[in-house]
Amino acid sequence: MSVEGRRLQLTNLDKVYYPATGTTKGEVLHYLAQVAPALLPHAANRPATRKRWPDGVAGQMFFQKNLDASTPSWVRRRSIKHRTSTNDYVLVNDLATLTWLGQTATLEVHVPQWQFGRTGTPLPPDRLVLDLDPGPGAGLPECAEVARLARDILVGMGLEPFPVTSGSKGIHLYAALTGETGDLTSDAVSAVAKELARHLESEHPDLVVSDMKKALRAGKVLVDWSQNNGAKTTIAPYSLRGRDHPTVAAPRTWEELDDPGLRHLDWTEVLERLERDGDLLAPLVQGHLAQLEPTPERMATFERLETYRAKRDPGKTPEPFGPGSPDSPAPEAGDPTFVVQEHHARRLHWDFRLEHDGVLVSWALPRGEPTDPAQNHLAVQTEDHPLEYGSFEGTIPAGEYGGGEVTIWDAGTYELEKWRDGEEVIVTLHSERRGSRRLALIRTGGRDGDENSWLIHRTKSQPGDAERPEDRGAHPGDPDAPPAAEPARAEPRAKPPAPAPLPMLATTAPPAAVARLGPEDWAFEVKWDGFRAVVQVDEPEPGGDRAVRLTSRSGQDLTPTFPELQALAAMVSADDLPLVLDGEVVALDSGGRPEFRRLQQRAGLVKPRDVEKARRRVAVDLVLFDALIVGGRPVTDQPYAERRAELARVVTPRRPVHVPDALDGGLAEALETSRLMRLEGVVAKRRRSEYAPGRRSRDWLKIKHARTQEVVVVGWRPLHAGTGREDPRVAGSLLLAVPDDDGVLRYVGKVGTGFKEADRRDVVRRLRPVDDAPLDGVPRTEAAHARWAAPDRVAEVTYGDWTSDPTNPSESDPPRLRHSVWRGWRDDKSLGDVVVER
Structure with missing residues (x-):
């Protein structure tokens, strides 16, 4: 067979691996193929230890760590040096490898809580795990009780645990290690887990034991903390187990753990649940993405920006420094962007920049962008700039490279028609400020052979133009020829909706700063306990209705999950579209207080039937607190007070949409109001501050009161x-x-x-x-x-x-x-x- 381009020989598909159920090798391979999209993210880049049953679960089992000579050459592997040997471990990174494991009778895949980095260096642990193992006389109900006790402690530590019934005897609890927790060593995580286990044992001695001795475990649940050791492994989520029945290490909901009939699931049930609910452990993977190393494509931008960085001192200029700097976001999906910046340096010029291959390819235009096809302008190619430079405005200090004032003259997205490196570029720009236009850049080499000399040309054929007779005779290499892939036509093609901006993030207020937060400089808002959402209301397509789109902070589409929030479309005027707002989706309890646990019952649902069922139990509301774009015009550069005024003007709220005012008085009064309302805390926002999409700023400070x-x-x-x-x-x-x-x-x-x-x-x-x-x-x-x-x-x-x-x-x-x-x-x-x- 060919699996993702890899040739595999699959044999003896009728061989029975699980005699009690008659489950065959072919069915095991089918399960692995179906479950791979969920299993692989939790096992990828981790050295796998395999448990193999060549004659089925009724036969002999053996562990295998080291790869042998029969391993296909394309199977990814990494080496670990032990005290007496060096072993090559398989990395379960793709379906072909997973299928090969099934062919070799590997039923169980065990992995550690850390991953290899891009260069083969072990990374810090990215998750904590607790193995809740019932002793004689105890079972899953007791494990579930201990899981709930452990959950309270983990949540108090700022970690969100996810339960997995192991498919064998007990329950595994996973929690993603992110941010500062992502800097811990395996030894440090083990120490924390051990202390947590000992605390549970101390508080619940009749139920919990933290000591491995079997004599102490009768009727109790062992909280096994040791699997956080860098040398230890745990069964991978979604892996089969080598038991009498083909059970699976299956992610579960906390509501399921309350079921007195809780039991382990087999492979058919897991596939049904995966089809219905998706991967319940998906947040575990999303939680640690920030600490993983960049992709090779991302790494390539480091080299391309060497010249840029060599010319600038980060201690002296406010310009961004791109990949590797603390404020560097990863490139986002969507149409590529462009920016034209007006640069008042020694001589006034305009900088024209196109996003390409992870950087902004840049040209300086001494006379700006041409407006007449008969007049070409000089373009001098300069060093590549980081993507973050596309939003840069400010003053570069005198004496520094490019010293002077930089402002954005135009910005938007572009359609690429041709890109020949170092030779020719043809693009169609789309801008809310200055409309769409088609431009060509052609390298000329200059009179003295300067390879950075180009010209920029405004083509005769422009978006929306009807085909003209003079265009018909243009030769294919002529930039004035209509685009080959799309003949000129009277109506421009519809563009896909613009990607949602990233929300601005608040910084935890240091204690010393709290006392200085006076109401003359700061406004105080409620800190809501829900899902952050960027809300877009777009102009309707001809004959269609307005559409409200909700995007989470991580870029997840929340629109199908919360259909009742489409009601916002009727609360805004057509004159203010397209509109982008910032807010929070909340689930209110009977007292009108946001309750995150209630909101969890709506999380991750996308199928209409599931969403409707959950809506009958839990309704959601939308709290709006900022405006980013109004009528297609960005307002992020306006101060807080003006943006809030715009928000109040453009939205006429009624439930389920709310636009609450800032809290009255100073910080003490705001905190007291929040406390009386039993809310989480307060967010202080500097009144003169602009909105910084995707940035964690000290202009917004969060104060959580105890x-x-x-x-x-x-x-x-x-x-x-x-x-x-x-x-x-x-x-x-x-x-x-x-x-x-x-x-x-x-x-x-x-x-x-x-x-x-x-x-x-x-x-x-x-x-x-x-x-x-x-x-x-x-x-x-x-x-x-x-x-x-x-x-x-x-x-x-x-x-x-x-x-x-x-x-x-x-x-x-x-x-x-x-x-x-x-x-x-x-x-x-x-x-x-x-x-x-x-």
């Missing part, structure tokens, strides 16, 4: 309780309560973080022990090994949220504090002073 709650301490659990290593003099966690309106204590959870070592000993000395629990409703797992205390000491904790409404508790869903962190004792408060902070 919610605080006064609590009554009703008991404590020793550190390492139930493990045989507990110390009765040191507290591992405190058990907390809050009195209800009738003064009856209600259990609201525990706190085990935020303590210094001395604090853990001090709290034991401060509490007055009693024999029995001073309240009801403490879960069995949290009451185990507890030492009870008289409820006469008040403390304060910060927390992330309540699990349910604390002002309206129910027995079936009692409210609990999530992500509690110890702040200290409140000796100035008594039991009667403690109320739920509304």
Whole structure:
């Protein structure tokens, strides 16, 4: 067979690999072909360890790490030097390799939590994994319970975990390591995972064990943290298992983990789910893309920009420095761009730049762009510029190369008709400012043979022109000939919709800066807890309706996922189209508060039937807070206040669309308002700032306030309780309560973080022990090994949220504090002073 251009011999397709189900080798190969689009991203560039069953799962199994002589030459591989040997490992990067693995009876593919870089150097780990392995007497329900406990901790660490039923016994939890966490070593990640496992064991000794000894695991779940070690591997998501039945390491939803009938899935079920739901683990891959190395095409731009960089000092000029600089985005998909910049240097000239091969190919035009086909202008080719230069405006300091003022004269996209490097370029420019026109650049060499001398010519044939008699005789190499692939016609062809701009990003406010944020220079807005979206309302096609397009921060098309937001089209005027706005998609709870967990129920759905079903459960709203383009005219260069005024003018909101005003007063008042509304925090925006698409700017600062709650301490659990290593003099966690309106204590959870070592000993000395629990409703797992205390000491904790409404508790869903962190004792408060902070 030919698989993606690779020839493979597939044999014995009727051979039974799974006798219990009669599943054959041919069916295994079919599964691998179908699941490859989901499996490969999670296994690619990772050294794979293979588990092979040549005679099926009823026969002998053996591990294989090193490639042997029968391995096809086209199989990608990388070497790892061990203490006593060097092994060549297969990289499962393509369908052909995956098919070859199936042909060689490889049923299980195991990979580490790190990848090889472009040059073969191991990269830092890009994901954390916890293997929840049930001991004798425990099963998937207990693993699911531990998964939920671990999830709370991981979310509190800023990590979003994704569950996978392993297909064998337990559950794997994955979390992407991004940003600062992406700089960790495997040893550091292992240490974090180990501490997390030990904390779970300490808090839930009847359910969790972190020690590998089998004698300790009866009835408990082992939290195996060791698979984060750089030398360890985990079964790859979507890999088959060599069990009696063809089960799969299958990604699951958190709602599924609540199902008491939770079980492992086989290959047919996984393919059905993949067809219906897509890859539930897709965010895990997207999360770490930012730390991967550039593609070879991207790397090539480094070489092309050597001359550009050699002429400039990044410490002295505000010009961008392109790939490798902190603010360098990767090239975006879509039509190539052009820019013409007016440059007041020693002599006024215009810089004409075309995006090509990852850079801006550039010419200086001393007399600007020609407007008459009878008058050609000189064009001098200069060094390639980085793509970021296409949006550059500013002052290059005197004495620096090109010193002077740079402004954008025109910009847009272009259609390429011809590009012969160093010889000839013919393009049709499309611009909102100055319309469309067809231009040709032809190298002349100049009188003295200067290879950088070109001329720029405005062709006789222009977009929208009817064919003229003089054009009919033009020879093929003549730039005035109509484009060969598209004869001149009266109507220009419709252009595809412009790609969505990237949203501007906020920076976390450093503590020292918060005090300086005064209302005269800053506006304060609510920090919404939803999906960021760039919203485009385009002019309708003839005979069609206006279309609203929503694009996520990562470039994902959210339009089919949230069809109810098409309602925005009726809330804007045709005179203001095309329109591009910035906002957030949110799901509101019964109190009108954004709840990210509710929004998760709508995430990733694109099939109309699935979307409609989810809409009946969860409605979404659109909160708009900025304007980028109005009536086809960019307004990003206008200050914040003017853009907000434009936004208020062009949108007449009604649900599900909202245009909330900035919060009144200064930062303290804004934070208090946000706190009272039980929101995440505040975004401070500099009033004079422009909108910087795709950039993380200090002109927008996010301030997340920590919610605080006064609590009554009703008991404590020793550190390492139930493990045989507990110390009765040191507290591992405190058990907390809050009195209800009738003064009856209600259990609201525990706190085990935020303590210094001395604090853990001090709290034991401060509490007055009693024999029995001073309240009801403490879960069995949290009451185990507890030492009870008289409820006469008040403390304060910060927390992330309540699990349910604390002002309206129910027995079936009692409210609990999530992500509690110890702040200290409140000796100035008594039991009667403690109320739920509304």
